[in-house]
Each structure stands twice: as C-alpha cells, then as structure tokens.
Amino acid sequence: MALWQYVARRLVLLVPVLLGISVITFGLAWFATHGHLEVQYLRQSDRLHEDQVQRIIQQHGFDKPAYVQYFLYLKDVLHGDLGLSTSVNDPVLDVIKSKFPASVELALVAMVFAVLLGIPWGILSATRRDKPADHVTRFLALSGVSVPVFWLALILQLFLSYYLSQQGFSWFPLFGRYDAILAGSHPSLLNGPTHFLLVDTLLAGDLVAFGDVVRHLVLPGFTLGFVTLAIITRMMRASMLEVLGLDYVRTARAKGLEEKVVVNRHARRNALIPTTTVIGLSLGSLMGGAVLTETIFQWPGLGYWAAKGILSVDTAAIMGFVGLTALIYVLANLLVDVIYAYLDPRVRLD
Amino acid sequence: MVALTEKEVRLTGFRAAMAPRLREWKYGLYRLWQSKLAIVGLALVVLYVAVALFAPLISPSEAGSLDDYRMRLHFSEGLQPPGWHGKPFGTGENGIDLFHGVVWGTRISMVMGLAITAFGAVVGTILGGLAGYFGGKTDEAIMRLTDVFLAMPILILAMAVTVALGPGLFNIGLALALTWWPSYTRLVRGTVLSIRENQYVEAARAVGASDMRIILRHIIPNSLSPILVQATLDIGSVVLLSAALSFIGFGPSGSNFSEWGNLVSRGQSYMLGHWWVVTIPGLAIFGFVLAFNLLGDGLRDLLDPRLRK
Numbered sequence: 001m002a003l004w005q006y007v008a009r010r011l012v013l014l015v016p017v018l019l020g021i022s023v024i025t026f027g028l029a030w031f032a033t034h035g036h037l038e039v040q041y042l043r044q045s046d047r048l049h050e051d052q053v054q055r056i057i058q059q060h061g062f063d064k065p066a067y068v069q070y071f072l073y074l075k076d077v078l079h080g081d082l083g084l085s086t087s088v089n090d091p092v093l094d095v096i097k098s099k100f101p102a103s104v105e106l107a108l109v110a111m112v113f114a115v116l117l118g119i120p121w122g123i124l125s126a127t128r129r130d131k132p133a134d135h136v137t138r139f140l141a142l143s144g145v146s147v148p149v150f151w152l153a154l155i156l157q158l159f160l161s162y163y164l165s166q167q168g169f170s171w172f173p174l175f176g177r178y179d180a181i182l183a184g185s186h187p188s189l190l191n192g193p194t195h196f197l198l199v200d201t202l203l204a205g206d207l208v209a210f211g212d213v214v215r216h217l218v219l220p221g222f223t224l225g226f227v228t229l230a231i232i233t234r235m236m237r238a239s240m241l242e243v244l245g246l247d248y249v250r251t252a253r254a255k256g257l258e259e260k261v262v263v264n265r266h267a268r269r270n271a272l273i274p275t276t277t278v279i280g281l282s283l284g285s286l287m288g289g290a291v292l293t294e295t296i297f298q299w300p301g302l303g304y305w306a307a308k309g310i311l312s313v314d315t316a317a318i319m320g321f322v323g324l325t326a327l328i329y330v331l332a333n334l335l336v337d338v339i340y341a342y343l344d345p346r347v348r349l350d
Numbered sequence: 351m352v353a354l355t356e357k358e359v360r361l362t363g364f365r366a367a368m369a370p371r372l373r374e375w376k377y378g379l380y381r382l383w384q385s386k387l388a389i390v391g392l393a394l395v396v397l398y399v400a401v402a403l404f405a406p407l408i409s410p411s412e413a414g415s416l417d418d419y420r421m422r423l424h425f426s427e428g429l430q431p432p433g434w435h436g437k438p439f440g441t442g443e444n445g446i447d448l449f450h451g452v453v454w455g456t457r458i459s460m461v462m463g464l465a466i467t468a469f470g471a472v473v474g475t476i477l478g479g480l481a482g483y484f485g486g487k488t489d490e491a492i493m494r495l496t497d498v499f500l501a502m503p504i505l506i507l508a509m510a511v512t513v514a515l516g517p518g519l520f521n522i523g524l525a526l527a528l529t530w531w532p533s534y535t536r537l538v539r540g541t542v543l544s545i546r547e548n549q550y551v552e553a554a555r556a557v558g559a560s561d562m563r564i565i566l567r568h569i570i571p572n573s574l575s576p577i578l579v580q581a582t583l584d585i586g587s588v589v590l591l592s593a594a595l596s597f598i599g600f601g602p603s604g605s606n607f608s609e610w611g612n613l614v615s616r617g618q619s620y621m622l623g624h625w626w627v628v629t630i631p632g633l634a635i636f637g638f639v640l641a642f643n644l645l646g647d648g649l650r651d652l653l654d655p656r657l658r659k
Contacts, residue, residue, distance in 0.1 A: 020498030024510075031514035138387075142647070146639035148590055150597045151614055151632030154621060158629070162622050288505030292594060296618075310513055311599050322510045326502045333501075 003341065010334050021326045022077065026070050028322075029315040037069065037315070038062040077323075083316030087309050092320035095305060101195035102177060103294070103301030107286055109198075109217050110225030115279060118229045122236020122275070126244060127263055137233060144230020149289045153223045153296040160219060172219050175298040179212050189213070220297040224289050228282045235278040239271040273343050280336030287325050381652045388648020394641030401453055402460035409453040419454050421446035421606040429624045440626040442617060446606050448627070452634045454608035459638060462523055462592050463585040469527045471581045474534020479573075481535065482542030483565060492535065499532040505591055509598065517600045519609060522592050530588070537580055541573040575653035579646055586642035593635050610635045 029037060038057055048056075057063050061072040076083070082092035125137040161172045173179070178197060183189040186209040192200025198217075201210040243249060244267050252266045253259075287303075294303035302321060309317030354362070382388055401408060405418075412422045424445030432440040432448075439448035481492040499507065511525035545551065546569070554564050589610075595601070596611030605616045610631050617627035 016494060017497050017501050020495070021501055024498065024507075028510050028514040142387075142640065142643055143636075146586065146590075146636060146643050148593055148597075148614075148632060148635045148639070150594055151628065151635060154614065154618060154628045155632065158621055158625055163625070284503035285505075288503040291506070291509070292598070295598070306509075307598060310509060313513065315513075318510055318513055322502065322506055325506050329503060330501045 003338065006341065007334070007338060010337070014330055014334070017330060018327070021323060022074060023070070025319040025322050026073055029319050030066060030069075032313060032315050032318075035066070036062075037073075082320045082323075085305075085309065085314055085317040085320070087312045087314040087317060088305070092316050095317070096302065096320060096324060099300060099302045099305055102299060103290060103303060105196045105198065106217070106220055106224060106294070106299060106301060107283075107290060109221040110223075110228060110286060111279075113221060113225040114228035114232055114282075118232030119236050119272070119275065121229075121233045123240055123263065123268060123271075125233065125237040126240035126271075129241065137237070141230045141233040141237075144226050145234070147226070149223060149227060150292040150296060152226060153220070153293055156219045156223060157296065171215060173216055175296070177213070177216055177300055178209070179216075182209065182212055186212075220293050220299055223297075224286060224293045227285055227289060228279075231278055231282050231285070232275060236271065236275045239274040240267060243267045243271045273340065276343065277336050277340055280332050280339070283332045284329050287328065378652050382648060385648045385651060387644050388652075391641050391644025391646075391648060394637060395645055398456055398460065398638055398641060402457040405453050405457050409447075409450045412447075412450075419458070419608045420604065421450050421608060423606060429620070429627065431624075432626050432630070439630045442613070442627045443605055443620060448613070448630055451606075451608040451613050452610070452631055455610045455613065455631070455634065456638075458519070458609050459589045459592070459635075462519075462526075463589045463638075463642075466523055466526045466530055466588045466592075467581050467584045470530030470584070471534050471577060474531035475538045475570075475573075475577060477531065478535040478538025478540075479542055479565060479569065482539040483546060483561070483569065489539070493539065496532045496535045499529065500536065504529055505594060508591060508595060509600075512595055512600045517603070519592075519596070519602050522595045522600055525595070526588060526592060530584070534577065534580065537576060538573060541576055542569055545569050545572050579650045579653060582642055582649055583646035586639035586646070589635065590639050 038053075038060070060076070061069055064072070080093055082096075084090070085092050085095050088095055121137050121141075125134045125141075128134045156172075157174055161174045164171060178189045186201075186206055188201045188204035188206045189197060189209050189212075192203065194200055194203075197213040198210065201207075201213055244263075249262060249267055252262045257266075290301065290303035291307050292303070293299065294301045295307040298304065302324070306317060306321040308314070309321070382392070411418045415422050422445075424441075427441060427445035429443070430437055430441045432438060437447050437449060439452060442448050442451075477492050477496070481489040507529045508522075508525045511528055512521055515521040515525060551564060551568055554568055559567075593609075593611030593614070596609055597615045599615070601607070601612040601615065602609055605612075613631035614628050614635075617624075617631065621628045
C-alpha cells in the first residue's frame with residue numbers, strides 16, 4: 001500500500017472516532033446541565049426578553065428530545081458554531097482562535113526544551129549504563145513522571161520567583177505572558193502580526209520586550225516540558241540500549257570504528273525512531289498539563305480558559321476544549337504513524 | 351516400601367507441579383533484592399501502606415472532632431512553620447495541622463489508588479481478553495469503543511466526566527474509574543493475541559479444552575505479568591490525576607479536608623512567605639507516585655524474561 005493510500009484510509013477511520021467523541025462530549029454536557037443545554041446560552045445574561053429566550057430555544061431545538069438535539073449540535077459544529085462560552089461571553093470558536101497562539105507558543109517552548117535535553121540525556125544514560133551519570137539521569141527522569149505538575153508549578157513560583165526576588169533577584173515573574181506596564185510602551189507585545197510573542201517582538205526588533213517574554217516563558221515552559229523531558233529521556237535510553245545490543249552495532253565496533261562514530265552515526269539514528277513516536281504521543285500529556293500549568297501561571301491560553309470554564313460550568317467551553325484536544329491528539333497520532341512508516345521501512349502499512 | 355495415603359500422593363503431585371513456580375518466585379525475589387531502586391520503591395510503598403493502615407495511631411483525632419478526615423480549626427493560631435512544637439509539618443490556614451492532613455490523606459490516596467486501578471484493570475482485562483480471544487466482530491466492537499476513549503488525554507477526559515458528575519471525591523474516583531479501563535483493554539488484547547498463537551494453546555484446544563478453560567488456565571496466567579506491572583505503575587498515576595482533579599477544584603468541600611490535592615490547592619492562596627503549606631503535602635504526593643513507579647519499573651525488569659541475562 002502506498003503512503004497516501006494509508007493516510008487516506010486512516011483519515012476515513014478517524015470519522016467514527018470523532019463521531020464517538022462528539023457523542024461523549026454531548027452526553028457529558030447533557031448530564032452537566034441536567035438536560036437543559038439552553039442554559040449555556042441563557043445564563044450569559046438576565047437581560048434576555050422572554051420571547052428572545054423562546055427564539056433561542058426554537059432556533060437550536062432545545063425543546064426537542066436528546067437524540068434530535070445531538071444531531072442539531074452536530075450540524076452546528078459542522079457549521080463552525082460551537083456555542084457560546086458563557087464565562088467570557090464570546091463564541092467558542094472565536095475564543096479558541098484568539099487563545100490558540102499563546103498555548104501553542106508555550107507548548108512549543110516546552111517541547112523544544114524537552115527534546116533538546118531529553119535525547120542527549122537518554123544517550124548519555126545508555127552509553128554510561130549503571131555508572132553514576134546513568135543513575136542521576138534515571139532518577140531525574142523517574143521524578144519527572146512522578147511529580148504532580150501543579151505542585152511543580154507552585155514550587156517554582158514559590159522558590160524561583162518569590163523567594164528569589166526576596167533576595168533581590170527578580171528574574172522570573174510569578175505569572176502572566178508579559179509585563180503589563182512594559183506593554184504600554186512596547187506595542188509589539190500587544191498587536192504583533194503572528195501573536196507569537198517571541199516572533200512578534202523579534203520582528204519589531206524590540207529586544208527589551210523579547211527579554212521580557214523570555215523571562216515570562218521560563219517557569220511555565222519548564223513546568224510543562226519537564227514531564228515530556230522525562231518521557232523522552234526514558235524512551236531514548238531504552239531504545240538506545242536495545243540498539244546498542246544489535247549485531248550491526250557489534251559489526252561497526254568490530255571493524256574498528258571509534259565509539260563516538262558508532263554511537264552517533266550508527267546507533268542514534270535507529271534509536272531515534274521509537275523516540276519520535278513518544279514525542280508525538282506526549283502531546284496528549286502536554287495538553288493535559290497545559291490546563292494546570294496555564295491556570296497556575298495565569299497564562300492567557302486555552303488551558304486557563306478551560307479551567308475557568310470548568311469552575312463556572314461553562315459547558316460550551318468544556319465541550320469545545322475537549323473536542324479540540326481530541327482532534328489534535330488523533331491527528332498527532334496519525335502523523336506519528338506516518339513519520340514512523342517513513343523512518344522505518346520495515347513497518348508494513350496495513 | 352511405605353504405602354502413601356491418597357492425600358500424600360496428591361501433595362507430592364502438587365509439590366512437583368508447583369516446583370518450577372516456586373523456583374521462579376525465589377529467582378524473582380533474588381532479582382528484586384539485586385535492584386536497589388526497586389528496593390527503595392518497595393520500602394517507600396511499605397511505609398505509605400503502614401501510614402495508611404495506622405493513621406489513627408500515628409495522628410489520633412483531636413478531642414471533639416467529629417470526622418477523622420477533617421482537621422480541627424484553630425482560628426487563633428496563625429501559620430506556623432514546621433518544627434517540634436507538636437506540629438511537625440507546620441500549620442496551615444486557620445491553624446489546621448498539616449501532619450494530620452498528610453497522614454489521613456495517605457489513607458484516602460491509598461484507597462483511591464487501589465480501588466480505581468483494580469476496577470480499571472479488571473474491566474479492561476475482561477474486555478481486552480474477550481476482544482483478543484474471540485476476535486472478529488467482538489474485537490471490532492470493543493476496540494472501536496476503546497479507540498474513542500483513548501483519543502483523548504486521560505486528564506482531560508476525566509475532567510469532562512467530573513464536570514458532568516459534579517464535584518466531590520467520590521465523583522473524582524468514579525470519573526477516573528470510567529476512564530481508566532481502555533489502556534488495559536489495549537494491553538491485554540495485545541498480550542492475548544500473542545499468547546493465543548502459542549503451541550500450548552493449540553495443544554489444549556486439540557485435546558478438547560473449552561474456551562473457558564483455555565482462557566482461565568492458559569491465557570490469563572500468562573498475561574498476568576504485564577497487567578501487574580501496569581497496575582503497579584497506575585496506582586501512582588491514579589493518585590497523581592485524582593490530586594490534580596482535586597486541585598483544579600473538583601475536590602471535597604471545606605479547606606480542612608485531609609486530601610493531598612485539596613491541601614495543595616488551599617495552600618496556594620497563602621503560600622507566598624509560607625513555603626511549607628504547599629511544599630509538604632506536594633512532597634507526600636510526589637513520594638507516593640515515585641514509590642509505585644520505582645516498584646513498577648523494578649517489577650517490569652524482573653518479570654520480562656527478555657531482560658534477563
């Protein structure tokens with residue numbers, strides 16, 4: 001089977017999964033509102049007149065039985081109408097569009113940090129098996145998968161932001177994406193073209209603002225990336241150990257190649273393949289972690305919005321966030337499988 | 351020659367049948383002893399289990415408190431740092447004793463971790479076993495359902511379920527139980543598929559063993575070790591997630607409830623300048639999860655014959 005046929009088949013198979021997810025999100029919202037989904041429109045305002053209320057109920061079919069409402073909901077979703085997020089009083093799709101860049105920027109920073117550190121650490125750990133370097137790396141990696149993300153965030157805030165600034169080193173702010181006072185005199189923080197602040201400030205050539213953005217990114221980026229770093233390190237170590245025991249590596253050593261060449265040219269390339277998979281799959285834990293990290297650092301992204309939506313039973317926001325997360329997750333899974341098939345020709349596409 | 355009674359004959363037969371398993375167990379224990387990290391994990395697990403079991407002895411309830419899980423409020427006492435003044439972990443908001451909270455919180459975490467993991471493992475194993483053994487339409491139906499559940503990060507799915515159920519510890523547990531089985535279904539199905547092809551299963555089928563007998567006597571015993579490893583790791587993960595859900599705001603009501611996520615969550619609002627109010631309960635969670643991860647990793651090395659030398 002050619003690669004494009006495989007991709008097409010997988011995309012078709014996604015349809016029932018996405019339908020299943022829509023059933024789950026609809027069912028949960030139905031439960032959460034005790035069968036009165038209209039509250040997500042009505043709660044926004046007491047100013048609505050009785051006939052306006054009736055019109056909303058008519059328009060969205062909130063007086064129909066649940067299964068009919070489900071199909072109406074599906075129709076709305078396919079038309080891009082994800083409902084109204086009552087916690088911010090904006091359509092869900094608009095909120096997602098406006099908050100997406102902040103979340104993606106944070107997630108990318110976390111991911112780059114995790115990949116750049118995790119791969120060399122994993123290799124180090126494997127090549128120095130059972131030596132002190134290996135023990136330290138393994139312990140750190142195990143801590144990374146055991147630490148509660150919300151607690152790590154608070155500890156960093158407490159010790160690296162609060163207590164450090166008490167000592168006169170105000171390097172890392174407690175929360176936010178940029179300094180609000182600074183933003184008054186540095187417009188690139190507010191209305192740049194891409195809404196990725198690292199890019200916007202650099203495009204404007206505003207190094208002061210860039211530095212401010214970096215300082216705000218350090219703690220949340222580290223918090224979010226730490227779990228992924230741990231997962232990548234563990235995977236890289238395991239697959240490196242497996243590859244180093246294979247015959248072709250022994251052959252490479254036997255013909256007298258330097259250890260550096262054996263590790264970097266022969267072993268690493270193949271050990272990277274399973275690690276790529278794990279990197280893609282860790283997107284899931286990254287998005288779960290984003291809810292906690294963004295909330296604690298008051299990062300104006302999707303996770304913070306979702307957490308606020310949860311506390312105010314903003315069902316449309318929660319349904320939208322869960323649906324979006326699931327969509328990103330399944331697409332990432334698909335991408336991982338395709339990359340895997342591309343990197344490892346032994347994988348059969350069926 | 352002494353005639354053996356029927357009982358003795360059976361006993362000898364039993365011993366002979368069990369000998370390889372005993373040898374396996376002894377070898378396993380020897381290997382476990384060799385792995386220092388796993389021993390540290392085991393020791394920590396034993397410590398947490400002991401604290402959970404003996405909570406009433408370690409931190410007896412103060413006179414006049416109606417509920418062991420609720421820390422007494424002492425409004426006049428402020429926030430005291432940890433020290434040897436009878437409050438080894440210090441005090442939190444309204445003078446609550448954090449030591450009491452952490453100790454009784456251990457019991458809650460232990461119960462949640464064990465119960466939810468056990469539920470997920472049993473349901474997942476049954477579904478995965480059915481899918482893997484029977485294949486065909488059964489497999490299709492079960493795995494498509496599993497795919498839907500696995501298409502969402504578990505924290506986010508559990509969050510959405512908890513929104514629907516409403517707050518409270520029981521609902522957090524219910525939400526996690528409802529979302530935890532799919533990973534076992536996939537794991538067990540894969541294991542069963544590989545076991546099913548083995549010759550001893552074919553042999554059992556050839557001598558006319560029923561499906562039930564093959565599943566109970568051959569398939570389940572041979573797929574137990576990956577399930578056991580996964581379950582050990584999951585006890586930690588379950589506690590991590592339930593604490594996270596409690597932290598987000600789904601937790602028990604009242605600032606004085608002895609649950610780790612709740613303690614960290616309540617501590618957040620006044621932690622600046624009072625490092626211990628979040629640091630200490632969080633360390634309890636961290637240690638708990640680390641313990642089960644260390645033990646689980648050790649068990650994996652031990653039970654996977656491919657990793658033996």
